[in-house]
Amino acid sequence: MTITFRHKLTFIYSFVTLSLLLVFASAVYFSFRNSLVSDIDGLLLAEARIAAAEGIADGSSGEIEKVMIKKTGNEYVQVSNIRGDISITSLRSGTLSWPIKLPLIEKAFNGVYSFDTVSFRGEPYRILHFPVDKSRILRLGYSLQKVDAELRELRKLFFSLLPFILITVVVFGYNIAGRTILPVVRLTETADKIKKGDLKERIQLDYPGLEIRNLVRVFNDMLDSIQRHVEGHKRFTSDVSHEIRSPLTALKGSIEVTLRRRRKPEEYEEVLKKNLFEVNRLHKISDNLLLLARADHDIIELRNSWVDINELLGLIVERHRNKILEKSLSVMEEYQEPLEFLCDRDLLDEALSNLFDNALKYTPDNGTITVKTEQSFNGITVSFHDTGPGIPERDRERVFERFYRVDKTRSRLSGGSGLGLAITKWIIETHGGSISVKNHDDGGAIFTITLPVDDA
Ligand SMILES: Nc1ncnc2c1ncn2[C@@H]1O[C@H](COP(=O)(O)OP(=O)(O)OP(=O)(O)O)[C@@H](O)[C@H]1O
Numbered sequence: 001m002t003i004t005f006r007h008k009l010t011f012i013y014s015f016v017t018l019s020l021l022l023v024f025a026s027a028v029y030f031s032f033r034n035s036l037v038s039d040i041d042g043l044l045l046a047e048a049r050i051a052a053a054e055g056i057a058d059g060s061s062g063e064i065e066k067v068m069i070k071k072t073g074n075e076y077v078q079v080s081n082i083r084g085d086i087s088i089t090s091l092r093s094g095t096l097s098w099p100i101k102l103p104l105i106e107k108a109f110n111g112v113y114s115f116d117t118v119s120f121r122g123e124p125y126r127i128l129h130f131p132v133d134k135s136r137i138l139r140l141g142y143s144l145q146k147v148d149a150e151l152r153e154l155r156k157l158f159f160s161l162l163p164f165i166l167i168t169v170v171v172f173g174y175n176i177a178g179r180t181i182l183p184v185v186r187l188t189e190t191a192d193k194i195k196k197g198d199l200k201e202r203i204q205l206d207y208p209g210l211e212i213r214n215l216v217r218v219f220n221d222m223l224d225s226i227q228r229h230v231e232g233h234k235r236f237t238s239d240v241s242h243e244i245r246s247p248l249t250a251l252k253g254s255i256e257v258t259l260r261r262r263r264k265p266e267e268y269e270e271v272l273k274k275n276l277f278e279v280n281r282l283h284k285i286s287d288n289l290l291l292l293a294r295a296d297h298d299i300i301e302l303r304n305s306w307v308d309i310n311e312l313l314g315l316i317v318e319r320h321r322n323k324i325l326e327k328s329l330s331v332m333e334e335y336q337e338p339l340e341f342l343c344d345r346d347l348l349d350e351a352l353s354n355l356f357d358n359a360l361k362y363t364p365d366n367g368t369i370t371v372k373t374e375q376s377f378n379g380i381t382v383s384f385h386d387t388g389p390g391i392p393e394r395d396r397e398r399v400f401e402r403f404y405r406v407d408k409t410r411s412r413l414s415g416g417s418g419l420g421l422a423i424t425k426w427i428i429e430t431h432g433g434s435i436s437v438k439n440h441d442d443g444g445a446i447f448t449i450t451l452p453v454d455d456a
């Protein structure tokens with residue numbers, strides 16, 4: 001049998017309870033015995049005082065002994081001198097005597113009475129040594145047989161109850177131990193269910209005791225966080241497969257349809273162009289996923305150098321010149337000079353490009369995009385303000401999540417996969433900065449990055 005913690009607790013509980021019970025029973029037993037003996041002592045003393053007061057005759061004859069028995073009211077009487085020689089005795093034959101203890105006899109001759117317990121012919125006696133006069137002491141005895149019998153009964157009662165007490169204590173202890181470790185059992189059961197995949201399981205909080213409640217609370221909090229992570233991971237995995245499947249299905253479909261019959265070169269060209277769009281999308285998704293996976297595993301090494309933020313922003317705007325013209329957008333660049341930041345240039349380029357790309361993508365034709373830089377006591381701030389639809393308040397936190405898009409169809413049509421802001425946020429935070437978004441009064445979105453100048 002495996003020894004469990006419950007068994008150990010039961011053993012400790014039973015051992016302590018039984019030990020206390022034994023100590024208590026012994027105390028009761030001995031104090032009961034003492035009280036019985038002291039009753040006898042009192043009786044003997046009273047009898048001796050009466051006999052001494054009435055006077056004790058000299059000599060040794062059956063008559064005198066009878067008188068003594070009558071006087072003392074006790075059938076065990078002896079009168080002896082200082083040497084222990086007996087002059088009067090009621091003990092059946094005249095030569096018999098209780099065991100003599102000279103020190104006690106001497107003590108009585110010195111005027112101090114004392115008690116003794118002796119065994120005589122297999123029977124226990126309580127004996128009082130009482131001073132009578134200069135040459136004699138009185139020894140009065142009382143058989144302790146009855147007292148012994150009573151104590152024996154008490155012991156018997158205790159030992160006959162012992163198995164019952166033992167069973168009760170062990171059963172009770174086992175029960176209490178069970179209740180004490182119930183939260184641990186629940187923890188184990190819950191952990192087991194979770195192991196089998198039921199992440200919604202929680203332990204009830206209504207256990208008495210602060211320590212247990214804290215343990216349960218910490219465990220449940222841990223489960224909340226695991227559940228969030230696992231669900232996020234599941235969502236991410238299903239999003240990844242969905243994002244990859246859609247362009248692949250589109251590619252497969254268009255290739256299959258195209259191959260059904262012979263076509264003119266212009267038709268092939270058009271299909272290839274469409275397919276290139278999907279391939280580019282797939283390429284971008286796989287690049288972005290790879291970057292995020294490396295970021296998650298902390299295997300991106302920053303190659304830091306001093307970067308002129310304004311110059312970098314100017315280059316980004318320039319790179320997007322065609323798109324700006326295509327949509328007839330106005331781009332306002334309001335830079336505060338000079339702004340140098342120690343960072344990984346490629347990564348910062350990626351982050352700022354994502355924000356500018358979003359502004360371009362989500363701003364309708366003829367709109368305006370304002371790119372602004374500023375140095376404040378917080379650090380360097382870079383903001384992108386567009387005249388697009390903005391971001392509804394309920395989506396503002398979530399747009400930084402992987403694959404999250406406010407308007408799924410629209411952003412997919414524009415080639416977006418919903419990873420840009422997640423990557424941007426990671427890059428900015430890796431450089432010790434922060435990113436936030438709000439809507440301008442005119443409705444457009446304002447994304448603001450703050451980069452710390454000191455700890456970069
Ligand atoms: N300037 C903006 N105006 C309005 N909505 C925006 C803007 N920037 C981002 N969003 C919303 O936030 C979502 C997430 O943006 P994110 O850059 O992560 O993905 P995406 O642009 O759709 O795809 P990707 O950047 O991966 O090509 C977008 O789909 C869009 O709904």
Ligand SMILES: [Mg+2]
Nearest residue numbers: 354358420421
């Ligand atoms: Mg984007």
